[in-house]
Amino acid sequence: MNENSSQTIKELSENQEIKNSSELDNDAASQNEEDLSFEKSDIPSADSSSSRTNTDFDNAGFTQEEFASLLGKYDYNFKPGDLVKGTVFALEPKGAMIDIGAKTAAFMPVQEVSINRVEGLNDVLQPSESREFFIMSEENEDGQLALSIRRIEYQRAWERVRQLQKEDATIYSEVFATNRGGALVRVEGLRGFIPGSHISARKIKDDLEGEYLPLKFLEVDEERNRLVLSHRRALVEKKMNRLEVGEVVVGNVKGIKPYGAFIDIGGVSGLLHISEISHEHIETPHNVLNVNDQMKVMIIDLDSERGRISLSTKALEPEPGDMLTDPQKVFSKAEEMAAKYKQMLFEQTDDIEEIPTASNEAE
Template sequence: MGSQQKAGVGFTHEEFAALLDRYDYRFSPGDVVPGTVFALEPKGALIDIGAKTAAFIPLQEMSINRVDNPEEILQADEMREFFILSEENEEGQLTLSIRRIEYMRSWERVRQLQKEDATVRAVVFAINRGGALVRIEGLRGFIPGSHISTRHAKEDLMGQELPLKFLEVDEERNRLVLSHRRALVERQMNKLETGEVVIGTVRGIKPYGAFIDIGGVSGLLHISEISHDHIETPHNVFSVGDELKVMIIDLDADRGRISLSTKQLEPEPGDMVRDRGLVFEKAQEMAQRWREKQAAKLAGLTEETEGAEEVAEGTEVIEEAEVVAATEEELAPATV
């Protein structure tokens, strides 16, 4: 019971009286009303909400979590909010729910967490063919297999607490989908930089590239980034378990993706195929060259942008008649 009062949903006697004074006594399903616990029973509790007959809350409606007896949630004379679940039965008794209030507030909290792009932690309580199940704010969440860390077998995650990011929060469809991989990638990305050389292990090979494990997260070494030479298939270059030096060429936190390259580390085109050891020996030197090129390219783009802004400011002062009379040749030098 105490957990509910600690959450700040209990009432003082004065607050309870004020709520009763405001309530018009027309009870309808979907209303949230104040009530006081009248009596505890093995399968539920009787609640006084000011109706002609004490309302009833079944055991299964006392919490979003499993409850074995009413004393876990309620105490005699406790005052709190209740959701009216159904209309009066033949005896004039209403059915109430706390679970529905918790359910609505839980969805509200996870929507806010998603909006903040928060990382949450939850324990895996079940594994199925498609992925893993966890509970977030009392709601059941699903982690697709494709969003579980490739470092662990799915079955090994049972009972483990995982960092997770939200992929989908849809109350209407009762869908709460999360990603373990994205949370790991984000955490790892905070330690990584574009242009950095890291050591990784080949965890999987596909026709389009190789997946490289770097510190517990997977990055893609696309076939086009293996070598300047044409590569027919990554299987001709790598085997699962190979340890490589790779350079990070892109970090996409929103999509949870890390793009890698060995091509940019080649001292000469094709060295990755002919002499992998030389590529790894010169990796830091080649990465430094790549970073310098990127910095120069960025500086060039900045200069172009600044030039375009200056041109735009200059053209604003040209009178309309001059613009109409200007020839294409006269405008060409001012066009970016």
């Protein structure tokens, strides 16, 4: 008998005692004189038919209707979406039976036991274990509720990844599959997607399965069930920690577009925009650059928030147009020109600091 039923019977019994206190006092003396001995064979087993017969309410001091009425007062109002405490009392092939204090034991299907793949229920649950469960639906026709652990883990996983995104954290996750669009990983039990454009240029997509990659969050949208990550951005951030504006680096041309060329500089790509190739006008980058060309470029901007590195060869030209007429000259004098560029930036900064403010003029 559960706690609610015990409490109900206790109340009814107390009421009856008040009504019949004098009768009980008279019966007490005679009751002590009765022989209370019994044989073990008189006790019905838990499986015997006599243990399942209706209670004799006629001799209980209250009616069955009164019992049912009071029992209803203590029944919990379980609703879908609620979290309840429950105790596992049976593990079955298709799920687990959970005691949550309701009239009928609740049931948790095996597919709701975890957000992660498990071999069996006993990988997650043990008999007599008490924990929190999520109510998935209203009672069925048998008065039984359906429960879930997976829904709780799912909600908490989204809370966790939102917090990680807010902190701009770098995480590591194993690639478990690839497709035409990119690669698939799991983060806090949730399935995440890495677009092909956000995988390092040095990684062959089809060989990624089983590799642990550093990743940054691009999109976290629980409503649309979208979790998008970037391997490239994580690498760029790591690389950026060792780079600085005005630095000259050696790279290789990995791709050419109408708007510029992508240069691989140590595993990450930087953009050499068409406007930063030369002081002279250029119709298309294809007229100046070829894929796999090795060249020196100068870093002119580092955008860690968007994972972008902006490059320039224009700033390295000894004379305007050298990238078109004598690119080898640009290569050989790159460090010298970069030093002049840094000095120019330094002087510009000093000039800005020396500009008097309105408050200084007033003084």
